[in-house]
Amino acid sequence: xSDVTQRDAxxxxxxxxxxxxxNIVIVxxxxxxxxxxxxxxxxxxxxxNVGIAEQNAIVIASGLALTGKKVFAxxxxxxxxxxxxxxxxxxxxxxxxxxxxxxxxxxxxxDSDGPTHHLIEDVAVLRAFANxxxxxxxxxxxxxxxxxxxxxxxxxxxxxxxxxxxxxIYDGGFDFSHGLARxxxxxxNIIIATGPMVHVAxxxxxxxxxxxxxxxxxxxxxxxxxxxxxxxxxDGVKKIITLEEHFLPGGLGSAxxxxxxxxxxxxxxxxxxxxxxxxxxxxxxxxxxxxxxxxHGIDRRSLEQAISxxxxxxxxxxxx
Amino acid sequence: MDSLTKxxxxxxxxxxxxxxxxxxxxxxxxxxxxxxxxxxxIALYYGNLLRCDPQNPEWPERDRFILSKGQASPxxxxxxxxxxFYDKSxxxxxxxxxxxxxxxxxxxxxxxxxxxxxxxxxxxxxxxIALGARMNMELYNVYxxxxxxxxxxxxxxxxxxxxxxxxxxxxxxxxDRNYLCVTDFTENLVALxxxxxxxxxxxxxxxxxDGHSFEQLLRALEPLRSRTSDKPTVVIAETVKGQGAESLCxxxxxxxRAPSGQVADxxxxxxxxxxxxx
Numbered sequence: 001x002s003d004v005t006q007r008d009a010x011x012x013x014x015x016x017x018x019x020x021x022x023n024i025v026i027v028x029x030x031x032x033x034x035x036x037x038x039x040x041x042x043x044x045x046x047x048x049n050v051g052i053a054e055q056n057a058i059v060i061a062s063g064l065a066l067t068g069k070k071v072f073a074x075x076x077x078x079x080x081x082x083x084x085x086x087x088x089x090x091x092x093x094x095x096x097x098x099x100x101x102x103x104x105x106x107x108x109x110x111d112s113d114g115p116t117h118h119l120i121e122d123v124a125v126l127r128a129f130a131n132x133x134x135x136x137x138x139x140x141x142x143x144x145x146x147x148x149x150x151x152x153x154x155x156x157x158x159x160x161x162x163x164x165x166x167x168x169i170y171d172g173g174f175d176f177s178h179g180l181a182r183x184x185x186x187x188x189n190i191i192i193a194t195g196p197m198v199h200v201a202x203x204x205x206x207x208x209x210x211x212x213x214x215x216x217x218x219x220x221x222x223x224x225x226x227x228x229x230x231x232x233x234x235d236g237v238k239k240i241i242t243l244e245e246h247f248l249p250g251g252l253g254s255a256x257x258x259x260x261x262x263x264x265x266x267x268x269x270x271x272x273x274x275x276x277x278x279x280x281x282x283x284x285x286x287x288x289x290x291x292x293x294x295x296h297g298i299d300r301r302s303l304e305q306a307i308s309x310x311x312x313x314x315x316x317x318x319x320x
Numbered sequence: 321m322d323s324l325t326k327x328x329x330x331x332x333x334x335x336x337x338x339x340x341x342x343x344x345x346x347x348x349x350x351x352x353x354x355x356x357x358x359x360x361x362i363a364l365y366y367g368n369l370l371r372c373d374p375q376n377p378e379w380p381e382r383d384r385f386i387l388s389k390g391q392a393s394p395x396x397x398x399x400x401x402x403x404x405f406y407d408k409s410x411x412x413x414x415x416x417x418x419x420x421x422x423x424x425x426x427x428x429x430x431x432x433x434x435x436x437x438x439x440x441x442x443x444x445x446x447x448x449i450a451l452g453a454r455m456n457m458e459l460y461n462v463y464x465x466x467x468x469x470x471x472x473x474x475x476x477x478x479x480x481x482x483x484x485x486x487x488x489x490x491x492x493x494x495x496d497r498n499y500l501c502v503t504d505f506t507e508n509l510v511a512l513x514x515x516x517x518x519x520x521x522x523x524x525x526x527x528x529x530d531g532h533s534f535e536q537l538l539r540a541l542e543p544l545r546s547r548t549s550d551k552p553t554v555v556i557a558e559t560v561k562g563q564g565a566e567s568l569c570x571x572x573x574x575x576x577r578a579p580s581g582q583v584a585d586x587x588x589x590x591x592x593x594x595x596x597x598x
Contacts, residue, residue: 048451050482051481051482053478055475055478056475056482058444059441059444059447060447060448060451060479060482061448062445063444063445063448063449063450063452064449064451064452065448066445066452067448067449067452067455067456067458068456069452086441087444089438090435090437090438091445095427095434
C-alpha cells in the first residue's frame with residue numbers, strides 16, 4: 001500500500017516542477033491538501049485562491065492560460081466539473097484554452113458524504129465534449145507522472161483523483177503515453193477497468209480460484225481511448241468485462257462498446273458499474289465505500305461471482 | 321466639440337451604417353445591442369485608448385478587448401474590418417457560406433480575443449488575463465465590455481469580487497447600461513438598480529457616463545492607463561438600445577433581430593438624419 005494519496009503524489013510533484021517553472025500556477029477553490037500547504041507557503045505568487053467559486057476558477061484559470069501560464073484548477077471533483085460545465089465547454093472545449101482541471105474525490109471517494117459529493121456521471125458528460133482528455137488516476141506513481149504530463153498538454157485535461165490509499169502498481173518511469181496498459185496477461189478473458197476498480201480487478205484475477213480462468217486485466221486511464229492500442233491489446237480475446245465506479249450509461253463500458261461496434265468486432269462485453277436505475281438512493285447508505293458498491297453489485301464478493309459466472313459460461317455465437 | 325470627438329461622431333455614423341447594412345443583408349444580427357454599445361467600442365478603438373496593431377493582431381503588448389456580450393459581434397467585426405484586421409469584403413459574407421463570422425463572437429477572427437455568446441463568462445477570462453498580465457509584469461490593459469442584462473449572471477459577481485480583492489486595476493470594465501433585455505426593461509424584470517452601489521460595494525471605483533458622449537467616455541477612460549486607483553474601475557455607460565435608429569429604440573422585442581423591408585430603409589434614413597450634423 002502506498003503511503004501517499006494520489007492527491008499528495010500529484011501536488012508533491014507539481015510543487016517540484018513549479019519551483020523550477022514560474023509559469024505553473026494553481027487556481028484553487030478553497031481547497032487544501034498537505035502537499036498544497038508548502039506550495040502556498042513557498043510559492044505564493046503561483047497560488048491563486050478564488051474562494052468557493054468553482055465556475056470562476058475555470059474562467060480565471062483560462063484567462064491566465066491565455067497569458068502563457070500552465071494552470072491547474074483544483075477543487076472537489078463534482079464541483080470543478082459538473083458545476084462548471086458551461087465554462088469548460090466555452091473556454092476549454094470551444095476555445096481550446098488548455099488548462100488542467102484537477103478533481104479531488106471521484107467516484108464514491110467521499111463515501112460518507114452523500115450523493116452531492118459522489119461523482120459518478122462525469123466521464124459520460126465530459127467525454128461528450130471535444131478537445132478534452134479525461135485521465136482517471138490509478139496509483140500514486142501515475143498521479144505524479146500526470147503532474148509532468150499535464151504541463152506539456154496543449155489541450156484541456158481533466159485529472160480524476162481518488163481519495164483513498166492504493167497499492168502502487170506502476171514502476172517509476174512507466175510510459176503512460178498510450179493511455180492504457182495491460183497489467184495482467186490473459187488469453188481468452190479480459191477485464192478492462194478504470195480508476196480504483198483496476199485494483200479490484202487485479203486482486204480478483206490473481207486470487208485463488210480465478211487463476212484457471214486466465215483473466216487478463218487492462219487499465220484504461222485516458223479517454224478518449226487510444227483506439228489502435230486498445231484493439232491491439234484485446235486482439236484474440238473471447239470475452240470482455242468492463243468495470244468502473246460510475247453510472248453505466250456513457251462511461252468506460254460504453255466507450256469500449258462503441259469502439260468494438262465501430263470496428264465490427266463481435267466480442268461479447270459485460271459492463272459492470274453503477275446501475276443508473278438504482279438512482280441515488282444507495283448513495284445514502286453509510287458504512288463505507290464497499291457497502292455502497294454492494295448495493296450496485298460491484299463490491300468484491302458480488303464481483304467475484306459475476307466475473308466467475310460470465311467467464312465460465314459458454315460464449316453465445318455472435319453474428320454481425 | 322473638439323476635432324477628435326467630431327471625428328468619432330463621423331466614425332459612429334459610418335460604422336453604424338455599415339454594420340446595419342451588413343445585418344440587413346444577412347437578415348441576422350443583434351442590431352439594437354450593437355447600437356447601444358458601438359460608441360464605447362469607437363471610443364476605445366479610434367479614441368487613442370486601446371492599443372492594437374491590425375497588421376499584427378497577436379502583438380504581445382496589445383491591450384486586450386473582451387467583448388463579453390458576444391451578441392454585439394457585428395459592431396466589433398465592422399470596426400475590425402474598418403481598421404484593416406481583414407478585408408472589408410468579409411462584411412458582405414456575414415452569416416453566408418464561405419464567410420468567417422456570424423451572429424456570436426468567435427475567437428478565430430483576427431483581432432478577436434474570445435468566443436462569446438454564453439453570457440457572464442468572458443468577464444472571468446478577462447480577469448484571468450489581467451491577473452496573468454500582472455504576474456508577467458506586462459503593462460497592457462484589459463478592457464471588458466459587459467451588457468447590463470449580462471449582469472444577471474451570477475458569474476459576473478464572482479469575477480467582480482475576485483477582481484476587486486486582487487486589486488486588478490489593469491482590468492477596465494465598461495457596462496453597456498441600456499436598460500433592456502430580451503423581453504422587458506431591466507427594472508421590470510429584476511431590478512439592477514442601485515447598480516452603482518452594487519459595484520461600489522464589491523470594491524470597484526465606479527464612474528457613470530453617457531455612453532453616447534465621446535467627450536464623457538474619453539474623460540472617464542483616458543486616465544485609467546495611469547492606474548489612478550488601486551481598485552479596478554467600472555464605467556457604467558448609460559446608453560439607448562437601438563441608438564441612432566429611432567424605429568428600433570425602447571422596444572424589447574427588437575432584441576436579436578435585423579430590420580427588413582421598409583423598416584430597414586427607415587432605419588438607414590434615421591441614421592443619416594441623426595448624424596447629419598457631422
